[in-house]
Amino acid sequence: MMKRIIAVAAVAASVGAGSVAGGTWWAHRFGTAHASARAATVYTCPMHPDYHSDHPGACPICGMALKEDRAGQTAGGDAAARALPSGAVQVSPERQQAIGIRVGVVSRSAGTRMLRTTGRVVADENRTYPIVAAVSGWMRNVGSVTTGDVVKKDQVLGSFFAPDAQFEMAQQS
Secondary structure (H helix, E strand, O other): OHHHHHHHHHHHHHHHHHHHHHHHHHHHHHHHHHHHHHOOEEEEOOOOOOOEEOOOOEOOOOOOEOEEEEHHHHHHHHHHHHOOOOOOOOOOHHHHHHHOOOOOOOOOOOOOOOOOOOOOOOOOHHHOOOOOOOOOOEEEOOOOOOOOOOOOOOOOOOEEEOOOOOOOOOOOO
C-alpha cells in the first residue's frame, strides 16, 4: 500500500513539474511574440499625440517630424489608468500639452485684474430723440458737443435757419 502511495505521489509530482515546464515554455514562446509585437516602434507627433504611424516622417496635420515612441511604454500607463478609483480621470502629459492643460499649485490671489479689449462706443438708441422740422432749412452754429458729453438745461446745441418760415411776433404791453 505504501508503494502505491509513493508511486501516485511520484506521478503527480512529475505531471505537476511537466505542467509548470510546459506552461513556462508556452508563455515564453507566445508571450514573447505578443510582447515584441507590443514593443514595436511607433512614431507619434509631439503636437498631436493621438496621431500614430509605423514609419518615421512628418505629421500630416502640422508637418512636424514624428518622434519614436515604444508602444510598450504606453501599455504600462493603461494598466495604471485601470487601477484608478471609480470616477477618476488620468490625462497623459502629451495629451495635456495637446489640449492646453496647465497644472499648478493652488494659491490665494487678488480677484481683480486689468482686462483690455476692443469695443465701439455708439449712441444709446433708447435715449436718442429725432427732431422733425415742419419747414425746410438747415442747421447753423452747431455747438462743439460730441457723443458722451454732458449737456445742461437750456444749453444751446445749435441753431436752425429756415428762410421760408414766417413768424409773428406779439407785442406785450
